[in-house]
Amino acid sequence: MAFIGASKAALGAKWSLCFFVLGLILLGLGYAKQFHHMSGLFENWKSLVREHYRGEKNYDEIVSEDEEKAVRDFWDYAFPYASFGCFVIGSIVGFWSLVCA
Numbered sequence: 001m002a003f004i005g006a007s008k009a010a011l012g013a014k015w016s017l018c019f020f021v022l023g024l025i026l027l028g029l030g031y032a033k034q035f036h037h038m039s040g041l042f043e044n045w046k047s048l049v050r051e052h053y054r055g056e057k058n059y060d061e062i063v064s065e066d067e068e069k070a071v072r073d074f075w076d077y078a079f080p081y082a083s084f085g086c087f088v089i090g091s092i093v094g095f096w097s098l099v100c101a
Contacts, residue, residue: 012098016094023082023087023090024083033075040069044065044069
């Protein structure tokens with residue numbers, strides 16, 4: 001990184017580094033979303049099991065409520081694929097700037 005400014009491929013290397021950093025940020029956001037979603041599912045499951053043991057709900061009811069809660073959304077796919085896309089674009093930009101310099 002110390003030689004990015006001194007290289008002939010400085011602009012491409014800077015863009016490549018930007019894409020890599022953006023990819024890492026998106027990856028972190030994906031992991032954070034996954035953690036909070038799974039934590040919420042676990043807390044909900046514990047609550048449903050407590051209700052089951054108190055005799056308020058039967059097993060089929062808690063399973064169906066859990067399945068209603070455990071759904072995927074757009075962001076479950078957007079963060080990981082966008083992160084991978086940034087890695088690919090950053091690799092292409094970096095390679096291209098080194099080859100053409």
